Amino acid sequence: xxNSIPTLEKLxxxxxxxxxxxxxxxxxxxxxxxxxxxxxxxxxxxxxxxPNELPGIEKLGVPxxxxxxxxxxxxxxxxxxxxxxxxxxxxxxxxRKQVGGVCFFTSGFAETGTxxxxxxxxxxxxxxxxxxxxxxxxxxxxxxNPRIGLRHNPIQxxxxxxxxxxxxxxGTHATMFTVVGARHGIRFSKSVSYGNAAVLDSTDYxxxxxxxxDTQIIGIYVEAVKDGxxxxxxxxxxxxxxxxxxxxxxESGEGARATxxxxxxxxxxxxxWNALIKQCGVIKVDNLEELIDVVKALLYVKPATGTRVGLVxxxxxxxxxxxxxxxxxxxxxxxLSPVSYDRLASFFNIVGGSYRNPFDVxxxxxxSDNAIGNMANMLDVLDKDPKIDSIxxxxxxxxxxxxxxxxxxxxLLNTIAEFKERSKKPFITIVTxxxxxTLAAEIRDRLLEKDIPSFPGFERxxxxxxxxxxxxxxxxxxxxx
Amino acid sequence: xxNSIPTLEKLxxxxxxxxxxxxxxxxxxxxxxxxxxxxxxxxxxxxxxxPNELPGIEKLGVPxxxxxxxxxxxxxxxxxxxxxxxxxxxxxxxxRKQVGGVCFFTSGFAETGTxxxxxxxxxxxxxxxxxxxxxxxxxxxxxxNPRIGLRHNPIQxxxxxxxxxxxxxxGTHATMFTVVGARHGIRFSKSVSYGNAAVLDSTDYxxxxxxxxDTQIIGIYVEAVKDGxxxxxxxxxxxxxxxxxxxxxxESGEGARATxxxxxxxxxxxxxWNALIKQCGVIKVDNLEELIDVVKALLYVKPATGTRVGLVxxxxxxxxxxxxxxxxxxxxxxxLSPVSYDRLASFFNIVGGSYRNPFDVxxxxxxSDNAIGNMANMLDVLDKDPKIDSIxxxxxxxxxxxxxxxxxxxxLLNTIAEFKERSKKPFITIVTxxxxxTLAAEIRDRLLEKDIPSFPGFERxxxxxxxxxxxxxxxxxxxxx
Numbered sequence: 001x002x003n004s005i006p007t008l009e010k011l012x013x014x015x016x017x018x019x020x021x022x023x024x025x026x027x028x029x030x031x032x033x034x035x036x037x038x039x040x041x042x043x044x045x046x047x048x049x050x051p052n053e054l055p056g057i058e059k060l061g062v063p064x065x066x067x068x069x070x071x072x073x074x075x076x077x078x079x080x081x082x083x084x085x086x087x088x089x090x091x092x093x094x095x096r097k098q099v100g101g102v103c104f105f106t107s108g109f110a111e112t113g114t115x116x117x118x119x120x121x122x123x124x125x126x127x128x129x130x131x132x133x134x135x136x137x138x139x140x141x142x143x144x145n146p147r148i149g150l151r152h153n154p155i156q157x158x159x160x161x162x163x164x165x166x167x168x169x170x171g172t173h174a175t176m177f178t179v180v181g182a183r184h185g186i187r188f189s190k191s192v193s194y195g196n197a198a199v200l201d202s203t204d205y206x207x208x209x210x211x212x213x214d215t216q217i218i219g220i221y222v223e224a225v226k227d228g229x230x231x232x233x234x235x236x237x238x239x240x241x242x243x244x245x246x247x248x249x250x251e252s253g254e255g256a257r258a259t260x261x262x263x264x265x266x267x268x269x270x271x272x273w274n275a276l277i278k279q280c281g282v283i284k285v286d287n288l289e290e291l292i293d294v295v296k297a298l299l300y301v302k303p304a305t306g307t308r309v310g311l312v313x314x315x316x317x318x319x320x321x322x323x324x325x326x327x328x329x330x331x332x333x334x335x336l337s338p339v340s341y342d343r344l345a346s347f348f349n350i351v352g353g354s355y356r357n358p359f360d361v362x363x364x365x366x367x368s369d370n371a372i373g374n375m376a377n378m379l380d381v382l383d384k385d386p387k388i389d390s391i392x393x394x395x396x397x398x399x400x401x402x403x404x405x406x407x408x409x410x411x412l413l414n415t416i417a418e419f420k421e422r423s424k425k426p427f428i429t430i431v432t433x434x435x436x437x438t439l440a441a442e443i444r445d446r447l448l449e450k451d452i453p454s455f456p457g458f459e460r461x462x463x464x465x466x467x468x469x470x471x472x473x474x475x476x477x478x479x480x481x
Numbered sequence: 482x483x484n485s486i487p488t489l490e491k492l493x494x495x496x497x498x499x500x501x502x503x504x505x506x507x508x509x510x511x512x513x514x515x516x517x518x519x520x521x522x523x524x525x526x527x528x529x530x531x532p533n534e535l536p537g538i539e540k541l542g543v544p545x546x547x548x549x550x551x552x553x554x555x556x557x558x559x560x561x562x563x564x565x566x567x568x569x570x571x572x573x574x575x576x577r578k579q580v581g582g583v584c585f586f587t588s589g590f591a592e593t594g595t596x597x598x599x600x601x602x603x604x605x606x607x608x609x610x611x612x613x614x615x616x617x618x619x620x621x622x623x624x625x626n627p628r629i630g631l632r633h634n635p636i637q638x639x640x641x642x643x644x645x646x647x648x649x650x651x652g653t654h655a656t657m658f659t660v661v662g663a664r665h666g667i668r669f670s671k672s673v674s675y676g677n678a679a680v681l682d683s684t685d686y687x688x689x690x691x692x693x694x695d696t697q698i699i700g701i702y703v704e705a706v707k708d709g710x711x712x713x714x715x716x717x718x719x720x721x722x723x724x725x726x727x728x729x730x731x732e733s734g735e736g737a738r739a740t741x742x743x744x745x746x747x748x749x750x751x752x753x754w755n756a757l758i759k760q761c762g763v764i765k766v767d768n769l770e771e772l773i774d775v776v777k778a779l780l781y782v783k784p785a786t787g788t789r790v791g792l793v794x795x796x797x798x799x800x801x802x803x804x805x806x807x808x809x810x811x812x813x814x815x816x817l818s819p820v821s822y823d824r825l826a827s828f829f830n831i832v833g834g835s836y837r838n839p840f841d842v843x844x845x846x847x848x849s850d851n852a853i854g855n856m857a858n859m860l861d862v863l864d865k866d867p868k869i870d871s872i873x874x875x876x877x878x879x880x881x882x883x884x885x886x887x888x889x890x891x892x893l894l895n896t897i898a899e900f901k902e903r904s905k906k907p908f909i910t911i912v913t914x915x916x917x918x919t920l921a922a923e924i925r926d927r928l929l930e931k932d933i934p935s936f937p938g939f940e941r942x943x944x945x946x947x948x949x950x951x952x953x954x955x956x957x958x959x960x961x962x
Binding site for chain 2: 028107111112139155168169170171172173175176179180221223249250251252253254255257258259260261262263286287288289315316317318319320321322323324325326327328332333335352354356357358360362367433434435437441457458459
């Protein structure tokens, strides 16, 4: 009998389960699935028939059953990591149990290009579609909902949630973006990795996140979309309402060959994709770093359409490098207004350094008695100058052997945080690894605590600001709400 | 009386001093200069007249004199960090003392654009030229020779030397490249930061490194060259004899404005520069990262002109991403020869993963019983395939929570090292930060111990391989020795 509940409702049950069953977790996987669920706020069950695996499962304190249908409770979400030949049987068990949905970690289907793999995937699709069973994957890691501790990897954060949703055809990218992104201050509403898309496709997940109030920013890693028309219509409906960022895997011919082996996805025209992206005001990114950078900027940088930047570097050599890099990225580094130069001269001429834009805030500036006050004044001049749209501050020297502030960066960090709070212009910092990678990482963490976004190099900062300015300009042109 | 010793001979004395005097080091600088020289194998003297600074200098065990000419020893190299008004007097002292050369850390000259700064710089130039005094700078950090422990920053390495020389108009870049470069396995013969180039210019240092047997690779960070004709003729003479890499600061209009404030350098046409670079078979880089990557590749990667890469990634998602990134960089990711696929099928079909190129070496591959042997076989197939010019191996999963080899990467690292040794093709690894930046850094260090170059991301690896292939192809076209 076909389950006639609408897909969105089923997905809501899967994204917000009260009970989860793991089928086939084992020692060889390091009990990855059950360990991921130690943070889960609902009930967890194991299904495993191999007696050798039972002591390990028992040690984790998870009740085990020999069949899904033995579980004396409703099951909202099933994760199955079983040999591929067993998958059809599990699909049938899930149908009988009337679970909310099932994610198959198992691979070896259409992506192998083999007859048997393709056949098995077709079996899953047919069984699921006939019964109205919601299947995620196969060949994926499924759902992440940090607010309820539902994870697919033990190193994912949980507890705190945020406004970012992620739909990923790749399990690696789903894990990487949620784990590495968290270190960059990105907090998630939900994410899903969906692999071969045998039943549900990106379109279904996109439709769900569109209606999910917790999600305001939607990231997508996609290799191919089955129903392009529907995908486009959802993107259109999202335009101006939620930010959408798309990373398209297999954009190159070489990459497209890889997507075939990865998720069985077939190549799709870049011309069509790029038109779609432009039409719907979507931000296009090319890799994980760009995805992280753009989402971080959407979260922490004030929106603006201008491309004229005020650049502050911490040495003469760096001032040349930062200007070259931002100019190459398509941004302008204009001279300031005369009144700004008058104000700047009053203190820069005393402490040294250069302030034409780019600025060279030399060690003598930072070691001067009023370094903090001068920093605040300098930033305020840039804030007030009508020729400047956004402000970029390198924080290299505060972690270099030169600086007074090395051991106590708090006064400087507070000054910067206060500036960011009162300025209406986009503001980012750049903290390169410099001489001390560990210290640089610490400084980045400290900045993040104060909601100040940092980028680990000039190029990443420049690309991100350019992407954001272009995006906000496009949105403005689309005259949205 | 004019000192008529040839410049190269004077430079040789300065790059290989037996005695160094520091004029004006002080507490406010953290006695940076004297501390840098604790590693120096020759004799060190201080010249300081401020009685408040003397206890600090005494504590460092360095004999202090009130005037350079009081030092009862010949002085080969002088570093002066004095107020700019005092500089002409120090120049005169150096002339009288007949030192080998002097480097002025002091800034505040032509780069300020002020009348007084320009005048003072002219005084230095005139005094020095008249007497034949070798002046480095002003507004720079001078000479580094790790073999004799001559440093300009206490965090520079010393003891071991190498084949890389560096000429930098910026002190920051000189310090950054030598310090960060060392962590990437780059060892230096000599480096010099020369700032405003009031007396000696890049051309003189280039001429010196050309004749220096210790130097086989020459990096240059330059903002402007005074004698373009001579610069070109030296580059021509170097073509095919030593590798030359140029990073030109101020290439953009925005950057050019910064160079004026930085070292007083005037903008020069990019058209001329690019023609020059092409003519002389120079490798052009745009920033510190590219400089490090290219020099590392020259040192650790076998030369080849082909652009067809075999790519091995550690998951399906990464295999798509690596293929897209290398294709975007202008490299080809071809299908292999049929015989290669036959060989690969024999073990890949057992352990899973994909091997069309790009390869997806999944966790099941790495967790299989013969993971190490399979890795060696896979690399050998790529080595033997005539359709593949160079090989790229991602080492992400060995540091991920999946892998068996996480806790003992030695067998895998040894296998890779042995392969690199026997293969004639360019070979690089890519170790992204992944889930654990500290562990990734450790793995990179371990690879380096075995002379295996690693790059911290797909993009840096791709750009570098492309640059190297283009370079070796150009050299081949120039049919040099």
